Amino acid sequence: MKKKSSSEVHLGLLQHACGPDPKANIAKTLELAGQAVRRGAQIICTQELFPSQYFCQKEDHEYFKLAEPIPGPTTERFQKFARKHGVVVIASLFEKRAAGLYHNTAAIIDADGSLMGIYRKMHIPDDPLYYEKFYFTPGDLGFRIWNTRFGRIGVLICWDQWYPEGARLTAMQGADILFYPTAIGWHPGEKADYGVNQHGAWEIIQRSHAVANGCYVASVNRIGLEQPIGGDGIEFWGQSFVAGTSGQILAKATPDQEEVMIVPIDLAKVDVTRTHWPFLRDRRIDAYGDLTRRFID
Numbered sequence: 001m002k003k004k005s006s007s008e009v010h011l012g013l014l015q016h017a018c019g020p021d022p023k024a025n026i027a028k029t030l031e032l033a034g035q036a037v038r039r040g041a042q043i044i045c046t047q048e049l050f051p052s053q054y055f056c057q058k059e060d061h062e063y064f065k066l067a068e069p070i071p072g073p074t075t076e077r078f079q080k081f082a083r084k085h086g087v088v089v090i091a092s093l094f095e096k097r098a099a100g101l102y103h104n105t106a107a108i109i110d111a112d113g114s115l116m117g118i119y120r121k122m123h124i125p126d127d128p129l130y131y132e133k134f135y136f137t138p139g140d141l142g143f144r145i146w147n148t149r150f151g152r153i154g155v156l157i158c159w160d161q162w163y164p165e166g167a168r169l170t171a172m173q174g175a176d177i178l179f180y181p182t183a184i185g186w187h188p189g190e191k192a193d194y195g196v197n198q199h200g201a202w203e204i205i206q207r208s209h210a211v212a213n214g215c216y217v218a219s220v221n222r223i224g225l226e227q228p229i230g231g232d233g234i235e236f237w238g239q240s241f242v243a244g245t246s247g248q249i250l251a252k253a254t255p256d257q258e259e260v261m262i263v264p265i266d267l268a269k270v271d272v273t274r275t276h277w278p279f280l281r282d283r284r285i286d287a288y289g290d291l292t293r294r295f296i297d
Contacts (some may be wrong), residue, residue, distance in 0.1 A: 007151045007268040011177070012087075013042025013261040014050075015240045015253045017224030019020075019063070021052045026074060030081060032260050037085045039262045042111075045090040047222045048158050048183040049104065054222075054236075059134040059161065067096035068271035070118055075107045083113025088148045090155055092181035094135075095120070104136045104157055106181055111149040119144055121157040124168060129187065129234055141206070143169040150265050151176050158182045161206055161219070165291065171213035172280070176270045178209060182221040185236035188290055196227045211247035216265050218242045223256050229268040245273035 014032045018025050029050050036044050049055075051074060055063040068074060074093055082089045088111050095105035095118070104121035120139030124132045143166055145154045154175035160166045161180050170178060184202060186195050210217040220240045227233030241252040242263040251263040274280060290296055 008264055008266050010040045010042050011218055011263045012036030012044040013220045013240045014046050015238055016258040018053050019126040021281050025051050035260045037087055041262055045179045045220045046059050046092050046181055047220045048092045048181040049094055053185050053226045053228045055128040056132045067094040070095050070107055071115055078110050079113040082109045086111045088150055090179050101137055102135055106155045106157060108146045116146045119155045123159045123163055125159045145173045145175045148170050153177045155179045167209035167213060171215050177216040180219040182219055185234045188232045188235050207243045207247040210243040214245050215270055245269050
């Protein structure tokens with residue numbers, strides 16, 4: 001048997017459908033996380049907002065009842081899980097921070113069960129069936145990393161995927177792996193005309209983050225057709241994946257099947273890649289000031 005390298009880490013990505021019952025969704029996620037542990041996962045990442053169906057398809061005050069504080073009951077269950085199994089967990093939740101103040105938040109739990117911190121989604125979309133601005137206040141903690149037992153990780157969430165600035169600022173703090181809990185899919189009526197290009201753009205932009213920053217990228221998406229408000233709903237396209245430090249696809253899930261992905265990566269390759277492709281060295285930081293402007297007229 002091949003000996004495991006000291007720099008090798010096994011990622012566990014949980015791709016599945018979500019139903020209308022939050023308790024069942026949380027139990028399902030814990031069950032899949034248990035499968036990941038038994039197969040050797042050391043860092044486990046959920047999909048975006050896994051306790052519920054994707055409620056942002058409609059602006060409805062009733063859905064604020066799905067939110068919970070962090071720390072709270074769900075983080076406590078995952079802290080207990082992490083402590084029992086000695087694994088790192090990234091759990092994506094609907095956070096109630098205060099009355100009238102809510103965030104789309106990822107909790108980062110270390111392998112001893114401690115809550116290391118949270119990341120609040122910075123970029124908030126407002127598109128047909130993705131009415132997130134109604135629910136979520138933009139994140140105010142900035143881009144962060146956590147030095148977990150199994151590696152330095154950064155966490156961003158879904159719509160953040162489209163912004164190279166977020167990936168860069170996280171990588172510049174030393175992240176070896178960027179995790180993106182995700183809930184993205186097709187409008188069924190548009191799939192035939194735009195589906196291939198939409199999915200291709202989503203995958204390419206994230207692979208480009210791996211290339212530009214010489215790090216690993218792990219994107220965890222849900223599956224299934226969700227129609228919580230009727231109509232055509234959203235067909236989530238799955239295809240969770242891990243990209244290597246040169247942007248290559250190391251593993252990729254199916255579009256429509258529940259999967260517990262276990263993906264071994266070698267953190268030593270981050271240093272090798274960044275040394276041979278020294279993009280961080282050659283950045284012209286003296287010329288980038290206009291990036292903080294909305295537009296250059």
